[in-house]
Amino acid sequence: MTWLGDQLGRIAEDMPERDLAARAFEAHHRRRRNVMALAAAVVVVVVVLAATVVVRALPGEPRAAVRPAQPPERSVVKVGVVASVESAPVFVALGQGYFREEGLTVVPQIVSGAAAAAPELDLGRLDLAQTDYASLFKMNEGGKSLRIVSGLHRAAPGSFAIAVHPRSRTRTVADLRRKKIAIPNLAGLGPLALEAALKRAGLTSRDFLLVEKPYPEMLLAMDKGQVDAALLVEPYVTVGRETGRARIVEDPMTRGFANLYTAGISATDRWIRENPRTLAAFRRALTKAQHLIATDPRQVRDALPSYTKITGAAAAQAEIGSFPAELDLAELQRIADLARSHRLIARPADLGTAVAKGG
Amino acid sequence: MDRDTAFRAFVDAHQRPLTRLAYLLTGEVHLAEDLLQSVFVRMIGRWSRLRHVGNLDAYARKMMVNQYISWRRRRSSDEVPSAEPPDRAYVSDDSAVLRIVLRQALMRLTPKQRAVLVLRFYEDRTEREVADLLGCSVGTVKSQAHHALARLRTLAPELGPRLPVLDDPAHSEGARR
Numbered sequence: 001m002t003w004l005g006d007q008l009g010r011i012a013e014d015m016p017e018r019d020l021a022a023r024a025f026e027a028h029h030r031r032r033r034n035v036m037a038l039a040a041a042v043v044v045v046v047v048v049l050a051a052t053v054v055v056r057a058l059p060g061e062p063r064a065a066v067r068p069a070q071p072p073e074r075s076v077v078k079v080g081v082v083a084s085v086e087s088a089p090v091f092v093a094l095g096q097g098y099f100r101e102e103g104l105t106v107v108p109q110i111v112s113g114a115a116a117a118a119p120e121l122d123l124g125r126l127d128l129a130q131t132d133y134a135s136l137f138k139m140n141e142g143g144k145s146l147r148i149v150s151g152l153h154r155a156a157p158g159s160f161a162i163a164v165h166p167r168s169r170t171r172t173v174a175d176l177r178r179k180k181i182a183i184p185n186l187a188g189l190g191p192l193a194l195e196a197a198l199k200r201a202g203l204t205s206r207d208f209l210l211v212e213k214p215y216p217e218m219l220l221a222m223d224k225g226q227v228d229a230a231l232l233v234e235p236y237v238t239v240g241r242e243t244g245r246a247r248i249v250e251d252p253m254t255r256g257f258a259n260l261y262t263a264g265i266s267a268t269d270r271w272i273r274e275n276p277r278t279l280a281a282f283r284r285a286l287t288k289a290q291h292l293i294a295t296d297p298r299q300v301r302d303a304l305p306s307y308t309k310i311t312g313a314a315a316a317q318a319e320i321g322s323f324p325a326e327l328d329l330a331e332l333q334r335i336a337d338l339a340r341s342h343r344l345i346a347r348p349a350d351l352g353t354a355v356a357k358g359g
Numbered sequence: 360m361d362r363d364t365a366f367r368a369f370v371d372a373h374q375r376p377l378t379r380l381a382y383l384l385t386g387e388v389h390l391a392e393d394l395l396q397s398v399f400v401r402m403i404g405r406w407s408r409l410r411h412v413g414n415l416d417a418y419a420r421k422m423m424v425n426q427y428i429s430w431r432r433r434r435s436s437d438e439v440p441s442a443e444p445p446d447r448a449y450v451s452d453d454s455a456v457l458r459i460v461l462r463q464a465l466m467r468l469t470p471k472q473r474a475v476l477v478l479r480f481y482e483d484r485t486e487r488e489v490a491d492l493l494g495c496s497v498g499t500v501k502s503q504a505h506h507a508l509a510r511l512r513t514l515a516p517e518l519g520p521r522l523p524v525l526d527d528p529a530h531s532e533g534a535r536r
């Protein structure tokens with residue numbers, strides 16, 4: 001083979017393999033449905049117009065024509081999600097076919113956190129992304145224009161944990177002095193809660209080292225001794241405990257941080273303006289899943305093994321928290337205040353613009 | 360369902376080379392997936408008529424290449440030339456660097472030139488086969504390949520010594536009619 005052919009082959013190797021057959025089938029069916037829907041809409045319009053003519057001819061009130069519903073602007077929606085219990089509603093909605101009912105093919109892509117997803121949103125590689133609210137406030141203060149379009153998760157006691165390897169000599173948070181602690185992203189709600197817990201124990205931010213690791217890799221990193229401790233989230237708290245790979249030192253989400261709204265879905269201002277119908281369809285499906293979870297929490301435990309590498313047994317014991325469909329502005333204000341008092345952000349967060357209309 | 364299983368089998372067997380071809384044509388993962396998906400969707404739509412097509416792989420390839428060329432023609436306004444070509448102050452034999460240079464230069468060719476180069480040198484097809492896939496004459500393939508290589512040499516002189524040398528189509532065209 002020639003040098004050129006060889007190099008082209010190497011470039012082609014960068015292309016990831018993904019099964020496109022299922023997506024193609026869905027797009028095909030959706031296209032056929034759209035054709036049918038369009039035909040149906042035409043019939044409706046014709047009938048309504050005919051009826052209007054008849055009604056007009058008769059004495060009486062004229063009627064308004066029915067406007068056919070328009071399909072979403074985009075059919076494929078790429079959503080960045082963190083592989084934790086927080087993103088469960090997205091996977092429950094997928095499993096139940098709620099997105100498909102709305103004419104959307106939702107493609108979840110695992111990200112390590114809000115800071116990692118934000119550039120992908122800017123570049124249009126992701127349409128929507130999971131975020132914690134503190135990260136969003138910080139990024140907006142730094143000049144981004146991200147909006148909260150939907151809530152996802154609210155923590156319960158035990159949803160998060162500061163954990164160490166079982167053989168570690170660390171017993172209390174104060175023992176973490178000069179230790180390496182794994183967190184998903186350097187700035188955000190997780191590190192905020194972690195640092196608050198460490199400061200309560202008398203440590204300053206110079207007394208420990210934070211290392212970025214995606215949640216699914218934290219237990220392994222502790223096994224290998226790459227880090228001394230980790231800020232875990234469910235289901236990894238339960239997995240770590242059950243498999244003897246982690247010992248819990250403290251729950252960071254207590255006191256001022258108790259029961260916080262930990263995750264929502266964000267989009268750029270521009271994407272929201274360009275895709276109002278897609279967003280509305282996505283929200284309807286997600287809300288439906290959140291209502292289903294509220295009545296049947298087992299849905300979350302069933303969905304967890306599909307996107308995290310955990311077993312059904314561990315999923316059954318995980319502390320899943322709750323998945324409120326509605327945002328609570330007072331709770332968002334609480335997070336904004338925490339972020340400000342811990343110096344993550346310098347100015348009061350602008351909640352009015354941070355929440356997209358209808359969210 | 361019969362059609363679905365048959366289509367799935369086709370995808371399983373041919374997806375890999377087709378995705379790679381799409382990637383080399385578009386230079387971008389998502390565009391490549393979109394391109395391939397649009398080909399797949401059209402194939403599902405007319406699957407019953409495709410039963411008589413002997414070589415489905417070539418059929419898909421042909422559809423993809425032509426769709427891509429007409430796509431880019433329609434959307435030529437959003438063609439984004441990748442950032443500045445890298446600084447030429449250094450002489451490098453590092454193959455990774457050369458590959459990046461090649462990649463950037465490739466994206467600055469016209470879609471048709473790129474298609475010809477990829478089919479001819481990556482898929483290692485004869486000029487005749489390339490002409491059949493693109494639905495043009497062998498002469499066009501020759502001249503497109505010639506121009507594409509010439510353009511690569513101007514865009515990235517350091518690639519020059521490694522690029523294949525073709526007969527000048529002006530001389531050879533008459534010979535092979």
